[in-house]
Amino acid sequence: MSKLQEKERYREELAGRQQIIKNEGLPVIVILEGYSASGKGSALSSIIKFMDPRFFRVYNMDVATEEEKRRPFLFRHAVKMPMKGQFSFFDGSVMDEVTHELLTGKISENKYKEKIGSIIHYERQLHDNGYLLIKFFLDVSEKEQKKRIDKLLENKNTKWRVNKKDLWQNKNYKKCRKLYNSYIQETDNKEYPWHIIKADDKDQVEAIIANTIISEIDYAIKKNMLPQILDNPYKMTKTKKLSKIRLKDKVLSDKEYREKLKVLQKELSDLHNKLYRKKIPVIIAYEGWDAAGKGGNIKRVASALDPRGYEVFPIASPSAEEKNRHFLWRFYNRLPKTGHIAIFDRTWYGRVMVERLEGFCSENDWKRAYNEINEFEKDLTDWGAVIIKFWVQIDKDTQLERFTLRQNTPEKQWKITDEDWRNREKWDLYEDAINEMIEKTSTEFAPWFILESNDKKYARIKALEIIIKEIKKKI
């Protein structure tokens, strides 16, 4: 077959594969890393020329925006993951970013190792959650790179494409090569291996990339083995079964409540100011029984905060856009900026409660989720975030009282739905799931805190005290 016919062939096949992944609902992530001037951009352009532009996105990850710099380093990559049936192409990605940070001394050896760890489990999670991950590294020799950069610089129409980093890379070629090799080794995986391409001949590069994508898609669609459930690698804290939690004597008088509330809110408000200036992000996650008093509790916390420095996210059932991505995607999209506080009214733990019990995800999905969530929270703490997770606990009778009260008070009726009653019938199933959840996700870096909330006043004061204590640890 002539070169031209060959080109024709794989371009048509690639276009065809697009329809196949659409029908199969397979999300595909193609990552192009490599030396600058190795021709990533032009390879990409020619690859997608014959694809339907409505079903892929291309991202040039070169420079992070100011907004992105105020989020965890994986944030800008995670929010760009494609929906089922679509492609995301990354022109340069996290490898380029973290290796450059290390080589220019922006991060320490340890921070680098930590980030490698995050990348490894982030990529594994993508794979386990049904993403096809295809990673290419375009390799050019020091000489060849120099030649290409000089060529670009000669022409006034291409000159602007050469930036400091490109020149820096060629100057530090050997250092870079050494680190790139070790990065590739550390992040290689038989399910989503690195494809290293000698980038000397443009046409050849295009052909290899195209044919690799085609065969990887065909393989991904054929194979059907469940991802394995990994053992928990993290240190855990001791936890209690819900049934062992004493609620009875956890009460406060109105007087005590009002006094403590005033003092604690003042203290939290001052802390918020410090947080803001020290750029420490805080994530407060609320889970609990219906009518446990989450809303009122959140209100007492929020009203102590400077409204310009926090956000409250009520989490309802996911939208179509969200359902068709990794279950943590919608939470990546709601992370606070450094110095800000994000309060979640219900959280990513829906995966191992409602989604588990209502069958919205497979057994393998929710069993994997404990570890996926721990990894997610580990990344957030590595980033420097304070994570506080509350389980707001009441007993079954108290819930009944509150449901009935809501039913009978016109201004409160909007708060109670048939679904609440249906969930109540499943109390025992939920209790088992919650016990397992608390046991498996109370890591040392992000333990659960129980708020005994038969007396809402008691729970509110306890929440404020814990938040203050946890924030102080980081300041």
Add this chain to the structure above:
Amino acid sequence: MSKLQEKERYREELAGRQQIIKNEGLPVIVILEGYSASGKGSALSSIIKFMDPRFFRVYNMDVATEEEKRRPFLFRHAVKMPMKGQFSFFDGSVMDEVTHELLTGKISENKYKEKIGSIIHYERQLHDNGYLLIKFFLDVSEKEQKKRIDKLLENKNTKWRVNKKDLWQNKNYKKCRKLYNSYIQETDNKEYPWHIIKADDKDQVEAIIANTIISEIDYAIKKNMLPQILDNPYKMTKTKKLSKIRLKDKVLSDKEYREKLKVLQKELSDLHNKLYRKKIPVIIAYEGWDAAGKGGNIKRVASALDPRGYEVFPIASPSAEEKNRHFLWRFYNRLPKTGHIAIFDRTWYGRVMVERLEGFCSENDWKRAYNEINEFEKDLTDWGAVIIKFWVQIDKDTQLERFTLRQNTPEKQWKITDEDWRNREKWDLYEDAINEMIEKTSTEFAPWFILESNDKKYARIKALEIIIKEIKKKI
């Protein structure tokens, strides 16, 4: 009533109103403008203290991010409009922005006037689309402002709150006052007037703001008159009825097609490069009959572009988040950055086609939409964007052929749905709506271009020629 009782009263009422707007589905935008150190922030904090933080957002609009600066000036405000039943509080807004730009010479007198025009119709559109807009201006005297700034500077814990702009404003107090007065006059409206508050006494400020919000909500819920349909203020271009469009002889031979395609794609690709460096944004909007060949046409345009510099947005029916906002909100969210190209496969014109004919919006809504869309597109051209709107035209028989072909070709079946057949039955109703749409939205700054697409090849070449021609005009 004592001051404290009064505070209690309006805070409770405010909390109550939150539930009312939730039940009524009323979206509320509260804008706090005014001098720095006039206490906007602290007034806001105390106002919302007793509101449910899950149903409002507070935005400090002080500084635009780099990303925001690459969008139209109203973008960062528009994307923050609340959903039905929710509050958005703006601490400082567009007034502060544009007046500061003029006074510091960042924009000319004319540009300022232009922006005032955009603000006036943007606010009117919010009102007409069911938003309650409450605007406050907090006023302090030059002396008082100086006093407050000095006080902040004295204390090391508050020092950081004072920025250059605050100092600048006090130095240029008289200039500012003069411009603020004229801005307020120009943007005042009896439906959403400016509330000017002497900001000397904190408690009084809070009380006035709270009570105003309460009474405005009560008024907004009681009143029910339809917004009026405005006459079109813009110069229009001549248009043709669809039935008058000659399709028969608009054909190209394969040979002509291939030759022209090659040349035009090369030319467009070079232009894209220039656009990118000149930071000119381009918006290409495709509308047309089902099976008219939009997808293939878009593909031929996109494949000529640098993938890092364009995005294609297929527009499906709106999500809940989108349905509960101004119908243009989801398009504000998809505007290109300067230097980028956004291609829309279906557009905001759905309002006056499918939404009109399927009754997804009221008659007043779609009749108002012609003008609202013209204003939207005017803002985009004022921003510097090239807007190209294509109607892809085929005749009824050609559609039938293509539907049948899709039905009978396995790889194409996913492209045809029952809905396509249902829409086909309404061909004549659609044709009337489309004729009206083209006639009422072919403004001089954003006219419609017809792509005769019985022969898809002809339509693709014509599209490329028009895009190149229109872009060249701006370069």
